[in-house]
């Protein structure tokens with residue numbers, strides 16, 4: 001299927017590793033010009049080198065999106081480098097692997113971590129990107145949420161250290177934001193959709209498994225087997241599993257799909273979302 005993304009201008013926030021890098025690779029392989037960002041200059045440079053091998057233009061911007069000006073600058077640099085912007089993928093997120101076990105022991109900053117470290121950057125980047133997305137005539141905004149928007153995860157149920165409350169608060173807010181925005185931007189033919197990955201094997205996965213194994217005094221292999229058993233498909237989601245849906249929703253073919261939230265969870269979440 002021809003996705004119509006050749007020469008499209010695409011910004012993937014936090015595209016220097018993990019899910020964002022897999023998404024950036026997929027766009028670059030379709031012939032898109034791709035901008036990525038991150039705080040770690042070494043990881044960013046390595047990602048840019050990999051992405052350039054696809055042959056398109058690559059812009060790598062060292063930026064900390066916790067700072068409002070960095071979000072505006074990132075979008076401005078992308079628009080200037082590629083002469084516009086057609087696709088924004090809000091993917092970057094502060095890591096919140098250390099989370100409270102219960103509300104009574106949670107600090108305000110722990111509870112707000114996903115909101116300040118993910119939702120605020122996404123909203124700021126989106127606000128800055130709207131004029132260029134509108135000018136493209138077929139703007140696309142994709143928000144990478146998380147399955148914690150749809151289900152609760154208590155301490156020990158996922159291989160992080162603590163509950164999924166901060167992630168859930170942030171991802172639910174992100175989905176709400178995206179749904180609002182879908183309606184606001186529909187007259188401009190900009191679509192806005194959210195993708196909710198479940199536990200995905202990024203660089204952080206091995207650390208999480210090791211920590212959980214140590215805390216329960218079992219082997220990492222035991223934890224890996226338990227995790228795989230949570231997925232009816234029998235395996236953890238991989239970063240490359242996320243990218244194809246992002247590409248489809250970003251393509252001109254998906255002009256009538258907006259305001260949707262779609263999970264990529266290997267069947268792990270048992271809720272039914274009509």
Ligand SMILES: NC(=O)c1ccc[n+]([C@@H]2O[C@H](COP(=O)([O-])OP(=O)(O)OC[C@H]3O[C@@H](n4cnc5c(N)ncnc54)[C@H](OP(=O)(O)O)[C@@H]3O)[C@@H](O)[C@H]2O)c1
Pocket residue numbers: 013014015016017018019020037038039040041043063064065066090091092093094095118144145146147196197198199200201202203204
């Ligand atoms: N992996 C999972 O199991 C999973 C599950 C559900 C949802 N998700 C969601 O999927 C998205 C990607 O997750 P991931 O696992 O791929 O994360 P990751 O491997 O930790 O990568 C995060 C990316 O965001 C960048 N980033 C983080 N904070 C930033 C900041 N303040 N300013 C600029 N860039 C920043 C990172 O680069 P630097 O650190 O160098 O800044 C990196 O490029 C996130 O929104 C996450 O919530 C992941």
